Amino acid sequence: MTESSLHPAAAPSAEAMPSSGWRRFVADWASDQTSFKGVSWGKAMMWVFLLSDTFVFGCFLVAYMTARMSTTVPWPNPSEVFALEIGGTEVPLILIAIMTFVLISSSGTMALAVHYGYLRDRRKAGRLMLVTALFGACFVGMQAFEWTKLIREGVRPWANPWGAPQFGSTFFMITGFHGTHVTMGVIFLLVLARKVLRGDYETGRRGFFTSRRGRYEAIEIMGLYWHFVDLVWVFIFAFFYLW
């Protein structure tokens, strides 16, 4: 209690748990406690899923690193491969830069959607989720454009016109898997936005598939997934396109 009064932010929780991190850490694991006390199952399970997804993306990136390091054939220069001609001049990597800004913006609108979800402002939260879905669809559209362009130029999972054939296989595998995640996220967002805007979390309407009542926390859990997709792109952008 003394500690609570020292930290006004933690005061109203009125938990018996110590408020300092390490004490909580020990208490969480001690004497038959639930290890993630206070973290709902939905959120904990999303984190566990994202951790497993991290390993999958991690394996893809490690495979790419191994292929690129061990080939004796020159690796294509991504800066030139992904350049676009704008007004007669080749701008390096411009499409990827735009895609990055679109995805970051979608993360921004998602963070605001989660914020308004907490405040139970279902109109703002729902609309921001729709904007997020729109940015996501935009990203996938640009990726489709990028794939089309490269396929026309002769890039295949087993070959490309500029050198090491592994470039093609790692490119399609990594960006394809990421694009699939974005697509799933857009569908997930649209389904959830409909529920939020319809007011399902206020009326306690049961879900069509699960026949359970949803809660506003679903927006935060959805947000974790969406930010993760943006997070993975940060690494792909650095290792595949800039490196």
Add this chain to the structure above:
Amino acid sequence: MADTTAHAEVGAPAAAPGHADTPHHPVKLYLAVWGWLFVLSACSYLVDYIGLHGWLRWTLIVLFMLLKAGLIVAIFMHMAWERLTLIYAILLPPLLVMVFVGIMASEANYTLLTRVLYYGGGN
């Protein structure tokens, strides 16, 4: 006993005022992070656009990448306000992947060496 408390917590509305694990932050914070992510991405892009090379290039790329990843995980994904238990459970395992990266880097170097030795760098 532990069960009932857990259920009570889960059942509680997510936006209950004053709930310690439900951070309320001003919109300004999210907008600031959004802005920083834009700036850092622009910096990453500039590294390529300007055409930096060598150690400076790799250092800057990794630095901007880690800063961006940190901001997303800490603020957007609310990790900064999660329980320490969850933070460690999620952040430590990916760090261990670095061991795997090290093993595969050494393996890749060996493969390259054998290719150069036996194929003369032709394949």
